[in-house]
Amino acid sequence: MKNYSKITLGVLFVASTAxxxxxxxxxxxxxxxxxxxxxxxxxSKMVADPDMPGQMIEAGRLSYRKVVNSTVGLIVADVQxxxxxxxxxHFAPLLTEVAAGNxxxxxxxxxxxxxxxxFNTGGTNAVNTYTGLNMVATHDPAQNPRMGTKSSDADFxxxxxxxxxxAVANGVKSDTELYKDIVVVLxxxxxxxxxx
Numbered sequence: 001m002k003n004y005s006k007i008t009l010g011v012l013f014v015a016s017t018a019x020x021x022x023x024x025x026x027x028x029x030x031x032x033x034x035x036x037x038x039x040x041x042x043x044s045k046m047v048a049d050p051d052m053p054g055q056m057i058e059a060g061r062l063s064y065r066k067v068v069n070s071t072v073g074l075i076v077a078d079v080q081x082x083x084x085x086x087x088x089x090h091f092a093p094l095l096t097e098v099a100a101g102n103x104x105x106x107x108x109x110x111x112x113x114x115x116x117x118x119f120n121t122g123g124t125n126a127v128n129t130y131t132g133l134n135m136v137a138t139h140d141p142a143q144n145p146r147m148g149t150k151s152s153d154a155d156f157x158x159x160x161x162x163x164x165x166x167a168v169a170n171g172v173k174s175d176t177e178l179y180k181d182i183v184v185v186l187x188x189x190x191x192x193x194x195x196x
Contacts, residue, residue, distance in 0.1 A: 008119025024044050029192075032039060037120055037121035037181050038060040038121045038128075039065075040055050040120075040178050041059070041123055041172075041178075042060045042062065042063050043058070043059060043060070043122075044059075044060065044061045044123070044124070044125055045058065045061060046059070048061075057086075058118075058123070058125065060118060060123055061114060061118050061123060061128060062120075063170065064113075064114045064118050065110065066166075066170045068110050068113045068117070070160045070166035070169050071113075071163050071165075071166040072106070072109070072110065072116055073166075074161055074166060075091065076095070076098075079095060081193075085155075087162075089149045090148050090149055090151065090155065091148060093145065093148055094106060097131075099161070109146075112130070112132045115130040115131070116130045116132065117185070121174040121182075121185055135189050135192035136164065136195070139192070139195055140195060150160045150195040151193055151194050153194050153195060155194075156193055160183070163182070163186060164179070164182075167182060
């Protein structure tokens, strides 16, 4: 009988410890998982597309498209104003086409950049699939005749500045975690992009 009592006490002790530890686990909040950049830019919520009346677009994709369009606008403005360090040489083939009135490849570039950033920051729906060249091939004129010249670190920093200014112009404040996370994504492609 004494053995039975010891075993019973032992089982009760182990059981109470298990229940106590389970109870304590319930009091500990689950670790917060940070939403993807894409989600923080609006995610897959469908909204009206301001550029295509009657069409819907994912809010995250629309945010990226706005930033990409603004970035292109800033680059073109600097090229037209002959600003020091402008990126005109990189986009020479495209700028020549646009000057001649052909904006087809410009639209392709905007779509590719929107796909790239949407896909690589959490856009999971098929509309955000990136099928373009990898970063090394994209930025090497020998592999991509659409690229006018190779990029230096200074060129990439200039491009990053355009994207940052475009993000701010489209509502992403520069002193936020979201802005810093976008910079981290840009920095992750610096090495394969810079080739001179």
